[in-house]
Amino acid sequence: MKPESLHLTLKFIGEQPESAIEPIQQALASIRVNAFEIHFQGYGFFPTAKSPRVFWLGVHAGPALPALADAIDEKLAALGIPKEDRAFSPHLTLARAAGASASPRRMKSDAPNRNFHRLQEKLGALPAPEFGTMTPREFFLYQSQLSPKGSKYTKLAGFPLA
Numbered sequence: 001m002k003p004e005s006l007h008l009t010l011k012f013i014g015e016q017p018e019s020a021i022e023p024i025q026q027a028l029a030s031i032r033v034n035a036f037e038i039h040f041q042g043y044g045f046f047p048t049a050k051s052p053r054v055f056w057l058g059v060h061a062g063p064a065l066p067a068l069a070d071a072i073d074e075k076l077a078a079l080g081i082p083k084e085d086r087a088f089s090p091h092l093t094l095a096r097a098a099g100a101s102a103s104p105r106r107m108k109s110d111a112p113n114r115n116f117h118r119l120q121e122k123l124g125a126l127p128a129p130e131f132g133t134m135t136p137r138e139f140f141l142y143q144s145q146l147s148p149k150g151s152k153y154t155k156l157a158g159f160p161l162a
Contacts, residue, residue, distance in 0.1 A: 005153055008038075008059060008092055010139060011072045013081055020079070025157045027075040028141055035161040036064035040092065040131035043123060045116060052116040053097045057131055059090035066090075068139065068161075096150075137161055 013024065039060040045052030059065070069088040077083045097113050123129070138161055143154045 002150075005151065006092060006094075007142065007153065008090055010069045010088075011076060011084070013076065016081075021156065023079055024076065024081075025141060027079055028072065028139075028157070028159050031068070031071045031075060031159065033064065033068045033071060033161055035135055035137055036061055037133055037135050038065065039133050042128065044091070045120070049120060052113050052120075054093055055095040055116060055119060056091040056093050059092055061090070072139075 016024070040057050041060055042058035044056055044058065046054040046056065066088045069084075069090075073083050095116075097116065138158045140158045141156045143156055145152045145154070
C-alpha cells in the first residue's frame with residue numbers, strides 16, 4: 001500500500017453526483033471539534049483471522065474520534081446520505097489481499113491467505129506492538145477511484161479541528 005493511501009475512514013459516503021460535492025463540503029465545514037490525540041496500538045484482520053482480506057492497525061482516541069465520526073454522520077444525513085448502520089470501528093488499513101474487497105463483513109469468496117497467515121505467525125511471536133501517537137489538526141474529504149492497481153485517493157477539501 002502506498003503511504004499516500006493511508007487514511008482513517010470517518011464516514012464512507014458512497015458514489016455521489018458532482019452537484020453533491022459543494023453541499024457536502026459546506027456541511028463538513030460547519031463541524032466544530034477540538035483536536036485530540038490518536039494512539040496506534042494493536043492489529044487485526046478483516047473479516048476474520050482465519051480468512052483475512054485486510055490487515056489493520058488499531059486506532060485509539062477516547063471519545064473525541066467517535067464524536068467526530070458521529071458529527072459527520074449527522075451532518076451528511078441531513079443531506080440524504082444514509083447514516084452508518086454499524087458502530088464506528090476506527091482502524092488504519094495497512095494491507096489488502098490482491099483483488100479483495102475492503103468490507104469488514106464476511107463474504108462467500110473469503111478463504112485462507114498464506115501471506116497473511118505468515119504475518120500472523122511472525123506478529124504473534126512479538127510483544128504487543130505500539131506504533132506511536134499523533135494529533136490530527138484537520139480532517140479531509142477524499143474522492144476514491146477504484147482500479148485494478150488499487151484505489152486512488154484525491155483530496156477534495158480539508159476541514160480544521162479546533
